[in-house]
Amino acid sequence: AQKITxxxxxxxVQEKEAVTLDCTYDTSDQSYGLFWYKQPSSGEMIFxxxxxxxxxxxxxxxxxxLNFQKARKSANLVISASQLGDSAMYFCxxxxxxxxxxxxxxxxxxxxxxxxxxx
Amino acid sequence: xxxxxxxxxxxxxxxxxxxxIECRSLDFQATTMFWYRQFPKQSLMLMATSNEGSKATYExxxxxxxxxxxxxxxxxxxxxxxxxxxxxxxxxICSAGAAGRNQPQHFGDxxxxxxL
Numbered sequence: 045a046q047k048i049t050x051x052x053x054x055x056x057v058q059e060k061e062a063v064t065l066d067c068t069y070d071t072s073d074q075s076y077g078l079f080w081y082k083q084p085s086s087g088e089m090i091f092x093x094x095x096x097x098x099x100x101x102x103x104x105x106x107x108x109x110l111n112f113q114k115a116r117k118s119a120n121l122v123i124s125a126s127q128l129g130d131s132a133m134y135f136c137x138x139x140x141x142x143x144x145x146x147x148x149x150x151x152x153x154x155x156x157x158x159x160x161x162x163x
Numbered sequence: 164x165x166x167x168x169x170x171x172x173x174x175x176x177x178x179x180x181x182x183x184i185e186c187r188s189l190d191f192q193a194t195t196m197f198w199y200r201q202f203p204k205q206s207l208m209l210m211a212t213s214n215e216g217s218k219a220t221y222e223x224x225x226x227x228x229x230x231x232x233x234x235x236x237x238x239x240x241x242x243x244x245x246x247x248x249x250x251x252x253x254x255x256i257c258s259a260g261a262a263g264r265n266q267p268q269h270f271g272d273x274x275x276x277x278x279l
Contacts (some may be wrong), residue, residue: 087272089207091269150212151209156205
């Protein structure tokens with residue numbers, strides 16, 4: 045069974061509008077973390093935003109915010125005021141399992157959503 | 164600036180060649196590094212966890228004799244694709260994390276490997 049599901053293979057948005065990229069996850073762990081990464085066509089992975097399972101408030105980073113609904117196991121990424129440079133693949137990823145802090149953890153990635161921002 | 168350096172960025176070579184890819188953490192010590200493989204228009208698949216000073220842990224289905232991993236220092240892990248064949252052509256990307264530092268992992272820029 046897929047642990048991270050991104051149901052939108054592709055999304056289109058008009059420049060300056062907001063867009064929501066969906067992500068649902070499956071885990072039986074109480075402690076886990078959810079990440080969103082951006083991958084432009086050049087290939088590098090750019091970290092955007094993080095939400096811990098115990099975080100009570102939705103994470104925000106500039107134009108990025110995470111709509112975290114724990115009961116529904118969803119962690120959707122909201123990009124406000126889209127820019128042409130936002131066109132890229134977006135991956136949702138999860139850290140789960142035993143974790144002692146720090147950044148030594150495995151990530152499981154979803155299949156990604158290709159976002160295209162139209163002028 | 165980049166905190167994880169991956170080299171080379173692109174390799175084109177003949178079938179049967181062994182190819183070494185380096186992943187370096189630039190301003191922190193990485194006791195653990197991760198190697199991923201990504202086919203075109205697909206997700207990143209974890210291949211193995213590279214542990215400094217000990218053997219790598221491979222994910223199910225990944226041939227450890229085909230993909231040799233060495234993590235000889237706290238700042239360097241290498242992935243060697245041995246006797247590469249066209250089906251090994253892919254995008255390989257590493258990530259590194261530091262113990263005790265609650266930050267997202269840092270990714271290298273990836274290596275595009277093409278086997279002719």
